[in-house]
Amino acid sequence: MIGQVLPIVSRFILLLLVQGLLLINVNIFGGFGHVNLYVLVILLLPIKSPRLLDMVIAFALGLGVDMFYNSPGLHASALVFTAFVRPLVIRILTPRDDYDFTDRPVISSLGWLWYVRYAGSVLLLHSLWLYLLEAFDISLLGKSVLTALTSSMLTLVTIVILDYLFTPKVKL
Amino acid sequence: MRDFLRFLDSYKFFIAFTVLQLICLSFILRESVFQRTILLSSINGVTGSAFELREDLYSYFSLRETNEMLLEENLILIDNRPISFQMIDKEYAMINDTLFSRRYTFQYANVINSTKELLDNYVTLDKGRRHGVEPRMGVLSGMRLLGRVEKVTENYSLVVPIIHRNFKVSAKIPSTGHFGVLSWSGEDYRYAQLNQIPKEAKVQVGQIVVTRGAGSLFPPNIEIGEISEVDLESGSDFYSLEVKLNVDMARLNKVLLVKDLRAQELDSLENVFPR
Numbered sequence: 051m052i053g054q055v056l057p058i059v060s061r062f063i064l065l066l067l068v069q070g071l072l073l074i075n076v077n078i079f080g081g082f083g084h085v086n087l088y089v090l091v092i093l094l095l096p097i098k099s100p101r102l103l104d105m106v107i108a109f110a111l112g113l114g115v116d117m118f119y120n121s122p123g124l125h126a127s128a129l130v131f132t133a134f135v136r137p138l139v140i141r142i143l144t145p146r147d148d149y150d151f152t153d154r155p156v157i158s159s160l161g162w163l164w165y166v167r168y169a170g171s172v173l174l175l176h177s178l179w180l181y182l183l184e185a186f187d188i189s190l191l192g193k194s195v196l197t198a199l200t201s202s203m204l205t206l207v208t209i210v211i212l213d214y215l216f217t218p219k220v221k222l
Numbered sequence: 223m224r225d226f227l228r229f230l231d232s233y234k235f236f237i238a239f240t241v242l243q244l245i246c247l248s249f250i251l252r253e254s255v256f257q258r259t260i261l262l263s264s265i266n267g268v269t270g271s272a273f274e275l276r277e278d279l280y281s282y283f284s285l286r287e288t289n290e291m292l293l294e295e296n297l298i299l300i301d302n303r304p305i306s307f308q309m310i311d312k313e314y315a316m317i318n319d320t321l322f323s324r325r326y327t328f329q330y331a332n333v334i335n336s337t338k339e340l341l342d343n344y345v346t347l348d349k350g351r352r353h354g355v356e357p358r359m360g361v362l363s364g365m366r367l368l369g370r371v372e373k374v375t376e377n378y379s380l381v382v383p384i385i386h387r388n389f390k391v392s393a394k395i396p397s398t399g400h401f402g403v404l405s406w407s408g409e410d411y412r413y414a415q416l417n418q419i420p421k422e423a424k425v426q427v428g429q430i431v432v433t434r435g436a437g438s439l440f441p442p443n444i445e446i447g448e449i450s451e452v453d454l455e456s457g458s459d460f461y462s463l464e465v466k467l468n469v470d471m472a473r474l475n476k477v478l479l480v481k482d483l484r485a486q487e488l489d490s491l492e493n494v495f496p497r
Contacts, residue, residue: 070269071276074337081339081411101235109242116249117269119337120344120380123249130242134235183250184341190408 070118083200108133128180173202265378277334338411338471345381355379360440360480366469367446385411392436398423401434416463438485
């Protein structure tokens with residue numbers, strides 16, 4: 051139990067601080083590209099983790115991010131949505147012979163293609179919800195959608211690089 | 223009853239989702255309507271001191287720029303000292319010791335966090351109620367308009383800069399004398415929009431835009447930016463102007479807080495007739 055909880059809690063705190071203190075000021079492509087690394091906390095939750103707990107974790111993490119971004123409720127809302135749709139994405143992407151008990155949502159476990167599809171769709175859904183709700187303005191629709199697309203791409207690239215760097219290399 | 227429980231069970235995720243979303247929504251709406259949720263903003267004790275620690279580290283990297291900015295401001299002060307002025311003929315000179323009374327006081331604060339490329343940006347300062355900061359004080363950076371203080375806690379304050387969609391200021395084009403309302407559309411952090419300038423005004427690209435000094439926020443004639451694009455839609459009586467902002471949001475460091483000593487008097491007078 052502790053073995054499962056500890057990594058989640060430490061990722062929660064570490065990624066929240068990294069997002070709030072460093073990545074909050076990282077914007078490229080003229081303000082269209084944000085790196086929302088904190089979504090990784092949700093992405094890395096176990097494949098068969100209880101959905102209600104996921105949403106509660108997402109809600110707490112979102113409020114934490116909101117404290118840094120001065121946007122009460124906004125990031126929490128987007129993350130709760132993310133945690134809510136993640137199982138659907140996982141179900142759609144089920145491999146032919148279902149998930150193994152040992153499968154984890156990382157490249158080394160389920161492969162490149164699965165991972166990019168999984169992380170890509172979850173991130174895109176998250177960014178769309180986030181930036182459309184943030185603008186809440188039809189005249190900014192173009193900017194919101196463009197921001198969502200670039201940000202989710204950028205975050206996906208960052209996450210894949212991090213996954214590559216931090217996954218222990220297994221010698222065959 | 224059993225059917226109802228089964229219904230609840232099969233939809234429990236969706237119900238939980240809805241409940242959490244409603245909580246989030248209430249936070250979002252409360253923010254824009256009453257704008258009083260200190261705990262969930264960056265000026266609460268935890269995030270405030272985290273930003274302050276980071277700024278302690280960062281400030282070493284911008285010492286040179288800070289120095290240059292202070293030298294620039296110093297030059298303006300030296301320029302205004304008596305040594306730069308010549309006495310007018312004594313017969314006609316006025317001794318102006320009672321002609322002026324103090325209206326504004328200034329105080330420095332450090333920027334401990336700022337965002338510029340979000341949709342609604344904020345600047346967090348390391349001075350709070352304890353240092354005499356109050357909501358609705360004006361904030362300048364290098365004698366250029368930056369924003370206004372929105373929320374204050376004991377040790378920190380939160381500034382709504384020009385590049386926040388709720389910010390509005392009365393602005394003037396000195397070369398024509400017309401004034402309008404400056405606001406931000408949410409698109410580019412380097413440009414703001416100036417509206418309500420009548421089409422009779424002879425507006426040109428490159429003209430300076432300054433604060434009008436209306437209300438009790440900013441002194442008049444504080445630099446905002448210069449007109450970069452003039453647009454007059456056919457059938458409209460007003461220009462829509464793009465203003466290139468002079469304040470450099472990417473390099474905020476020390477800012478000036480402006481307190482209007484007559485704010486209360488002016489506000490009580492102007493609020494006699496509700497707008």
